[in-house]
Amino acid sequence: xxxxxxxxxxxxxxxxxxxxxxxxxxxxxxxxxxxxxxxxxxxxxxxxxxxxxxxxxxxxxxxxxxxxxxxxxxxx
Ligand SMILES: [Zn+2]
Numbered sequence: 001x002x003x004x005x006x007x008x009x010x011x012x013x014x015x016x017x018x019x020x021x022x023x024x025x026x027x028x029x030x031x032x033x034x035x036x037x038x039x040x041x042x043x044x045x046x047x048x049x050x051x052x053x054x055x056x057x058x059x060x061x062x063x064x065x066x067x068x069x070x071x072x073x074x075x076x
Pocket of ligand 1: 023042
């Protein structure tokens with residue numbers, strides 16, 4: 001079993017199959033039952049069912065969201 005993917009808005013991923021424009025790198029714009037992603041090559045936006053999108057991911061290139069340092073997370 002593969003571990004569940006933690007997709008976040010702002011993540012940049014490389015997909016296995018190239019887009020129609022030839023680009024493979026996408027930025028995640030929306031996360032939910034469907035994943036909205038922007039092709040960084042042609043700037044087109046697509047919406048795909050989450051399971052389908054996840055199965056197409058080859059690798060993460062960049063983790064989005066706010067960059068939090070675990071060591072400073074607990075500042076009570
Ligand atoms: Zn494209």
